[in-house]
Amino acid sequence: MxxxxxxxxxxxxxxxxxxxxxxxxxxxxxxxxRAGICGSDLWPYRSMEPTDSGRRxxxxxxxxxxxVGDDVQTIEAGDHVVSPFKxxxxxxxxxxxxxxxxxxxxxRYGFDDVDGGxxxxxxxxxxxxxxxxxxxxxxxxxxxxxxxxxDVMGTGHHAARAAKVxxxxxxxxxxxxxxxxxxxxxxxxxxxxxxxxxxxNPDRIAVAKEFGAKEIVSAxxxxxxxRVRELTDGLGAHSVxxxxxxxxxxxxxxxxxxxxxxxGRVGVPEDETFPGGVAFWKNxxxxxxxxxxxxxxxxxxxxxxxGRIEPGRIFDRVTGLEGAPEGYRAxxxxxxxxxxxxx
Amino acid sequence: MxxxxxxxxxxxxxxxxxxxxxxxxxxxxxxxxRAGICGSDLWPYRSMEPTDSGRRxxxxxxxxxxxVGDDVQTIEAGDHVVSPFKxxxxxxxxxxxxxxxxxxxxxRYGFDDVDGGxxxxxxxxxxxxxxxxxxxxxxxxxxxxxxxxxDVMGTGHHAARAAKVxxxxxxxxxxxxxxxxxxxxxxxxxxxxxxxxxxxNPDRIAVAKEFGAKEIVSAxxxxxxxRVRELTDGLGAHSVxxxxxxxxxxxxxxxxxxxxxxxGRVGVPEDETFPGGVAFWKNxxxxxxxxxxxxxxxxxxxxxxxGRIEPGRIFDRVTGLEGAPEGYRAxxxxxxxxxxxxx
Numbered sequence: 001m002x003x004x005x006x007x008x009x010x011x012x013x014x015x016x017x018x019x020x021x022x023x024x025x026x027x028x029x030x031x032x033x034r035a036g037i038c039g040s041d042l043w044p045y046r047s048m049e050p051t052d053s054g055r056r057x058x059x060x061x062x063x064x065x066x067x068v069g070d071d072v073q074t075i076e077a078g079d080h081v082v083s084p085f086k087x088x089x090x091x092x093x094x095x096x097x098x099x100x101x102x103x104x105x106x107x108r109y110g111f112d113d114v115d116g117g118x119x120x121x122x123x124x125x126x127x128x129x130x131x132x133x134x135x136x137x138x139x140x141x142x143x144x145x146x147x148x149x150x151d152v153m154g155t156g157h158h159a160a161r162a163a164k165v166x167x168x169x170x171x172x173x174x175x176x177x178x179x180x181x182x183x184x185x186x187x188x189x190x191x192x193x194x195x196x197x198x199x200x201n202p203d204r205i206a207v208a209k210e211f212g213a214k215e216i217v218s219a220x221x222x223x224x225x226x227r228v229r230e231l232t233d234g235l236g237a238h239s240v241x242x243x244x245x246x247x248x249x250x251x252x253x254x255x256x257x258x259x260x261x262x263x264g265r266v267g268v269p270e271d272e273t274f275p276g277g278v279a280f281w282k283n284x285x286x287x288x289x290x291x292x293x294x295x296x297x298x299x300x301x302x303x304x305x306x307g308r309i310e311p312g313r314i315f316d317r318v319t320g321l322e323g324a325p326e327g328y329r330a331x332x333x334x335x336x337x338x339x340x341x342x343x
Numbered sequence: 344m345x346x347x348x349x350x351x352x353x354x355x356x357x358x359x360x361x362x363x364x365x366x367x368x369x370x371x372x373x374x375x376x377r378a379g380i381c382g383s384d385l386w387p388y389r390s391m392e393p394t395d396s397g398r399r400x401x402x403x404x405x406x407x408x409x410x411v412g413d414d415v416q417t418i419e420a421g422d423h424v425v426s427p428f429k430x431x432x433x434x435x436x437x438x439x440x441x442x443x444x445x446x447x448x449x450x451r452y453g454f455d456d457v458d459g460g461x462x463x464x465x466x467x468x469x470x471x472x473x474x475x476x477x478x479x480x481x482x483x484x485x486x487x488x489x490x491x492x493x494d495v496m497g498t499g500h501h502a503a504r505a506a507k508v509x510x511x512x513x514x515x516x517x518x519x520x521x522x523x524x525x526x527x528x529x530x531x532x533x534x535x536x537x538x539x540x541x542x543x544n545p546d547r548i549a550v551a552k553e554f555g556a557k558e559i560v561s562a563x564x565x566x567x568x569x570r571v572r573e574l575t576d577g578l579g580a581h582s583v584x585x586x587x588x589x590x591x592x593x594x595x596x597x598x599x600x601x602x603x604x605x606x607g608r609v610g611v612p613e614d615e616t617f618p619g620g621v622a623f624w625k626n627x628x629x630x631x632x633x634x635x636x637x638x639x640x641x642x643x644x645x646x647x648x649x650g651r652i653e654p655g656r657i658f659d660r661v662t663g664l665e666g667a668p669e670g671y672r673a674x675x676x677x678x679x680x681x682x683x684x685x686x
Contacts, residue, residue, distance in 0.1 A: 093578065094602060102602040102626060162628065235436065250619075259437060259445040262630075265623055274619020276593075276629065277612045283445060285505065285630030287605075289623045 003119025004057040004324045008050035010332075012057065012325040020121035023113065025069035026089075028127035030081060034147050035118045035341040036060035036315070037327050038085070039177055040268070045328050057324075058118025059085040059109040060150040062143065063343075065131075072127045080138060081131040083117070083124060084293035085109070085151040090129025100129070100294035117150075118324055120343060132297045135305065144312025144340055145304045148182065152338070153300060153311040154293035155266045156182025156243070160190055162264030162287035163239035167191030170232050173213070174253045175243035176204035178314045178338040179266060181211060183241040185309050188212035192239070196231055198224055198252065204337055207313060221248065225255035237261060242288070246270045257284045264288045315340035346462025347400040347667045351393035353675075355400065355668040363464035366456065368414035369432075371470030373424060377490050378461045378684040379403035379658070380670050381428070382520055383611070388671050400667075401461030402428040402452040403493040405486065406686075408474075415470045423481060424474040426460070426467060427636035428452070428494040433472025443472070443637035460493075461667055463686060475640045478648065487655025487683055488647045491525065495681070496643060496654040497636035498609045499525025499586070503533055505607030505630035506582035510534030513575050516556070517596045518586035519547035521657045521681040522609060524554060526584040528652050531555035535582070539574055541567055541595065547680060550656060564591065568598035580604060585631070589613045600627045607631045658683035 003017045022029050035058050044055065065079040075081065088095050088103035095103050107125065110116035115123055124130055134146065145153075156179050165171050171192040173183045176199025187195050188211065197213040199205055205216050217227045229236055236258035242250055245267025253263050254275060263279070265288035279286050303309045317336040319327050320343075327339035346360045365372050378401050387398065408422040418424065431438050431446030438446050450468065453459035458466055467473055477489065488496075499522050508514050514535040516526045519542025530538050531554065540556040542548055548559050560570045572579055579601035585593055588610025596606050597618060606622070608631035622629050646652045660679040662670050663686075670682035 097603065099603040099626065260440065260442040265619075269620045269623050272618055272620035274617045274622075275615055276608075276617020276619060277615035279617075279629070280608055280612050280632045283442065283630075283632035283635075285628055286619065286622070287626075287628030287630075289626035292626075 001120040002321055003116060005054040006044055006048060006057050007054045009044070009046055009048050011050070012045065012328045014322050014324050017056070017119065020115045020123045022067055022069050023123060024125060025071040026126050026128065027069045028065050028072055028075050028124045028131060029067045030063040030122050030124050031066045032061045032063040032117065032120060032122060032343045034062045034143050035343055036147050036150065037118070037324065037331055037339040037341070038151055039179065041328065042332050045332055056110040056116035056119070058116040060147060061117035061122060062147050063122070066121070068127060075127045075131050075133065080134040080136070082134060082146055082149055082297060083131055084154065084297060086293070087125045087130040088294055089126045095129060098295040099292045101290040101292040118321070118341060120321070130294065132301065138305070142304060142312070144315045145310050147340065148311035148314065149293070149297050149300055149304060151293055152178045152314065153182045153185065154296035155179045155291040157186040157296050157300065158291035159183050159241035159243055159264040159266040159288055160186035160239070162262065163241050164262040165190040165192050165239045168193050169238040170194045171239045171241065172196040172198065172228055172237035172256050173241040173243060174198045174249050175267065176201050176208060177243060180241065180243035181207050181314050182311050183243055184208050184211040184213045185311055187241070189303065189309055196228060196237065201334065203316070207337070210313070221252065224252055228256040232258065239264065242267050251275060254278045254284065257282060259283055262287065266291060314338050318342060344463040345664055346459060348397040349387055349391060349400050350397045352387070352389055352391050354393070355388065355671045357665050357667055360399070360462065363458045363466045365410055365412050366466060367468060368412040369469050369471065370412045371408050371415055371418050371467045371474060372410045373406040373465050373467050374409045375404045375406040375460065375462060375464060375686045377405045377486050378686055379490050379493065380461070380667065380674055380682040380684070381494055382522065384671065385675050388675055399453040399459035399462070401459040403490060404460035404465060405490050406465070409464070411470060418470045418474050418476065423477040423479070425477060425489055425492055425640060426474055427497065427640060430468045430473040431637055432469045438472060441638040442635045444633040444635040461664070461684060463664070473637065475644065481648070485647060485655070487658045488653050490683065491654035491657060492636070492640050492643055492647060494636055495521045495657065496525045496528065497639035498522050498634040499584070500529040500639050500643065501634035502526050502584035502586055502607040502609040502631055503529035503582070505605065506584050507605040508533040508535050508582045511536050512581040513537045514582045514584065515539040515541065515571055515580035515599050516584040516586060517541045517592050518610065519544050519551060520586060523584070523586040524550050524657050525654050526586055527551050527554040527556045528654055530584070532646065532652060539571060539580065544677065546659070550680070553656070564595065567595055571599040575601065582607070585610050594618060597621045597627065600625060602626055605630065609634060657681050661685060
């Protein structure tokens, strides 16, 4: 079968790999129909050491089940399924709490002998715990938004939850990438009164406004903090979604948080340390981490199916599987917000 | 009048100072009847540069109102009152949200022209917002517990709130000082299923057990983390109260937090940075800061008056006002957990 493989920074190839096949009795074999390129796929694209063996890429995909192992009970051949970006057993203590990202027996696509999502098929471990079956009559036009549920929409939602977004709250979102834009959707959905996006890219700003961001702050650093304060009666935002991860973004997030407010972090930390003293002296809580996308698919799927949210609008470029390398390049060069692959 | 003044590290004196008196129309003049020495009073006791002018000490006190300014409406002469450790106007946006510690027009006792609490009388600014009137028939035996509401009990409670203590939760408390011990009371009151105290001092451990801590971990560092994991099915604690502030304590708190759990910080940070990467990778939220003790007096006062909680048991030494310097020494040498001053 064909699949996307990265051999080093900037070196992505689509090539023949061994066919995906069932190994464990708890597996499902999924024929991929749509896949996404994630912002996190760009980290190795920028920094990976060259390797001869290559690394299978992709963790955002939708597909049709082709076969299941003997122990799989809730998924069957022919099901149209969406997978969160990590697989999880659905039965461990964390899964039962809705924190499947921390599953005791879960893992990531593209590692060990688990296929990546940017290919023709994927062996999905722990199929019962991992996969969500879509309605049989699902509208094809919803596919981009359903694909967004695999990762980016759940991640924006996780930031909003960690930032305690609720009706009446003022929300500021640091970062105009796909996650930040989904943070706008999540914040609006959770009832935010005012949504401020911190970003500079005109295309992304346009999408953010469509999603419900009323104010845009394109300044950076202290100037951005000052501008957000002006927009919030001098107080700062109740809820801040940190969707970048770089130290400057974290400092901005803390700087624009209102006393007693909350910062939700989903930007992968650039650094292992954090200016915690600032948060303490403002009584600001800082939460977040890897999104339990599996739990959020359950929560958000009805809103997608019934058209109340359209996170699929963050996909601004469509390609076939063979176009994946060009998709990486376009996202890395910020020509595209996010690339949708029709496999 | 007599009051406690610090002139430098280890140099505390009780001496004559100008009588406290009304200045603003929103002031109350309170004749102090009981005062406490706070763990935070020990910071300057250990590190203050010598000074000729001295610094007025104390922010934990109970007393009787002697006079009020013309604009004071809810407090009157003769009222027996308890004050939180910061004064606040009760009307600003933060006060109305129950976050009086961040009051836009509030401040601290012992600074500028506001008296300290370890003296015969205090001018209390913003009396309507700050003071809580006690019932006329309050039992004298409750005074230690009522005095604990001024700071230490509210601070332990703030840690428990920030750590999201709730029924069924496993709680670990880092620190066996007066705040940590009040954290045990707060955790039990909020329904914690299991309470683990990390501490080494036998006297404090005995009090912690009376308050409801079932497990004591006296190891430090990695060994403490390992021990807490053993006590929690290998998972760590849902809620961790960090009541020390030193870097090692913060690292221990993060290490013993369960994935998806919460750390509540009230230990004043030793450092301006924080190992935030660890929290992110465990989906652990970190909250806390200066306790809004004023809000918590309202919440906790009925439990003290009706005998459901007895935070006053943390006071293990009683002195008169002239004995304050010896009280500082005893607390600093860890001979006393906390000193109660009968003024």
